[in-house]
Amino acid sequence: MDEGPSGNCGAVNRGNTAPVSLESTIHPVSRWAFIRNGDYYLLYSDEARSMIPVDSDGRALIELMPKGGSLLDWIETAARARAIKPEDSLMLIYPLATAMRRAGLLGFDRAPEPLDWVSKLLTTENKGSVTCYLSLTDACNLSCSYCYNKKERAVSITCGRKPLLDQEICDFIDKLVAARFEYLVFTGGEPMLRKSIFTLGDYAKDRGLGVNLLTNGTIFTKRNAARAAGMFDSITISLDSSYPNEHDALRGRGSWHRVVIGLDELISAGARSIALRSVVTTHNVDNLHLFPGFAYQRWGITHFEPCIYLPNSINQMQDLALLPDVETYRIATERFALELRKIPGAYADNPLKAISYGGRCGMADSIISVSASGDVYPCQALHYDVVQMGNIRYNNIEELFANGQALGIVGSSGLDTPECQKCPFLMLCGGGCRANVYQLYGKLTAYNSAMCPYLKSGAEGQLRRYADYWLGKSCGQAMLDGPYMERDQRRC
Numbered sequence: 001m002d003e004g005p006s007g008n009c010g011a012v013n014r015g016n017t018a019p020v021s022l023e024s025t026i027h028p029v030s031r032w033a034f035i036r037n038g039d040y041y042l043l044y045s046d047e048a049r050s051m052i053p054v055d056s057d058g059r060a061l062i063e064l065m066p067k068g069g070s071l072l073d074w075i076e077t078a079a080r081a082r083a084i085k086p087e088d089s090l091m092l093i094y095p096l097a098t099a100m101r102r103a104g105l106l107g108f109d110r111a112p113e114p115l116d117w118v119s120k121l122l123t124t125e126n127k128g129s130v131t132c133y134l135s136l137t138d139a140c141n142l143s144c145s146y147c148y149n150k151k152e153r154a155v156s157i158t159c160g161r162k163p164l165l166d167q168e169i170c171d172f173i174d175k176l177v178a179a180r181f182e183y184l185v186f187t188g189g190e191p192m193l194r195k196s197i198f199t200l201g202d203y204a205k206d207r208g209l210g211v212n213l214l215t216n217g218t219i220f221t222k223r224n225a226a227r228a229a230g231m232f233d234s235i236t237i238s239l240d241s242s243y244p245n246e247h248d249a250l251r252g253r254g255s256w257h258r259v260v261i262g263l264d265e266l267i268s269a270g271a272r273s274i275a276l277r278s279v280v281t282t283h284n285v286d287n288l289h290l291f292p293g294f295a296y297q298r299w300g301i302t303h304f305e306p307c308i309y310l311p312n313s314i315n316q317m318q319d320l321a322l323l324p325d326v327e328t329y330r331i332a333t334e335r336f337a338l339e340l341r342k343i344p345g346a347y348a349d350n351p352l353k354a355i356s357y358g359g360r361c362g363m364a365d366s367i368i369s370v371s372a373s374g375d376v377y378p379c380q381a382l383h384y385d386v387v388q389m390g391n392i393r394y395n396n397i398e399e400l401f402a403n404g405q406a407l408g409i410v411g412s413s414g415l416d417t418p419e420c421q422k423c424p425f426l427m428l429c430g431g432g433c434r435a436n437v438y439q440l441y442g443k444l445t446a447y448n449s450a451m452c453p454y455l456k457s458g459a460e461g462q463l464r465r466y467a468d469y470w471l472g473k474s475c476g477q478a479m480l481d482g483p484y485m486e487r488d489q490r491r492c
Contacts, residue, residue, distance in 0.1 A: 022072040024108035026065060032105065033424035034059055037464045044463055046427035048104035048112060051463060058096055071097065071108065131183040131362075132176055133214075133369040133380040136194040137163065142216055145250045146279060146309055146322060148381055148439070161373035164392075166196050168374065172392045173204050179397040183210045183233075187380060189372065192219040201231045212236070218255060220262035222269070229271035236275045236305065237263065242294035246284040250322075260298075267299050275303040280332070285324040289335035296343045304348040306336065314440045314450055326453045333461060363434065364389060364404030376400050378409045381435035387444075409444070417447040428462075429455040 032045040041059050044051035054062065064081055066073045071093070079089035100106035104113055176184065184204050191197055192215050204211045210233045217237035220228065228235060237259065240247040244256035266274060276295055280288060288306065295301040308329065311319040324332070340346045363378035368389070370376050376389045389403040420431045432448035432455055440450055448455075
């Protein structure tokens, strides 16, 4: 705990660091934001990668901080503004400066050192795994209106691109194992349409890979559900709502009932690692909060992956019409989070995970995506010729990753755009998903103006939820105690 100023020395002592003179120049972070959270605010900075709670009085004092001034200047400025004695102002400013310094939001005579605790908790990166998404077929038994790869799959089928043979896939699996990949995800089209899916899954499992399945869930029968339940490490199924009409509106009439029957069969067969992925649109946003309770009561499912609808084109109004307005979306996700807390062991991915990555996207680095004809791309949402990395028939793994580096794909972001540079949430969203940006604007480095308001709202919501989880004490006491570091990192 920092010791307060004693006598007339005019110094603030910070643990085992040298005392700070009142004449020390203040160096706050250059970007921060106040986020309202009930009866207090969160002072957050992605530059510091930290936050502290402050009440309205604390916010007013921070806003009185003189640019380029000293600690004494700040104290005197607050004293004049409030018509109080400097010593009384000191007692207001001191605990605030202490908390800000501990959180890396403020430095004296030098820039503050960033703290990584928030970024570690909010980032979507998963450096512990190297994953390959493998499309087993371009065919699909549904025609979802918002499918991100419908056009590319149709072109592949129309042009007669030769699909991979089972032996070619098995040879590629051997190469993945040799290159120390950890996970293989079967996708499509609809991967369950490939008759050899279980043969290929068995082969990959025998080679030590974790094998996951992304499916629309409409093709499961008692027989194949039993095989799927015993084979796949996880199964992700698309189900948009607990109401048939909301799901069917964009996925096709009768599809909801087919998914529900498929889930019934999987659960009966003993499948336990099932996640439900819901695309949030204007059709289902108002009832989103009812979905976890429905799925838990019927199937005992506790893993949810809500993701906001991604427009395929900035120029097509029918695409944008499916996107809920920001405030409606914010309220829906907050209600969803509240309902989720009522379910034992339930958890959900960040609804904005699909469009944000904290500046650390794994495309062409820890993730690759292979089409049904063997073409390799940086991720499953970037199947475009301009970013094709090669083909598994002709290139080895090392060549594929080298091509990804040469194309400038790895590490590409929107961090350098003027709009992102001044944003206090820059390091949380990293400028947004590059695949979505490319779909909308035709280049990987553009500013994602269409989705920026959603990213900002989502970042604020995440910070509020983390703060609510951590703060089991009064705002003022938490501010004095610092940014709840070690105790709360252990809890999380």
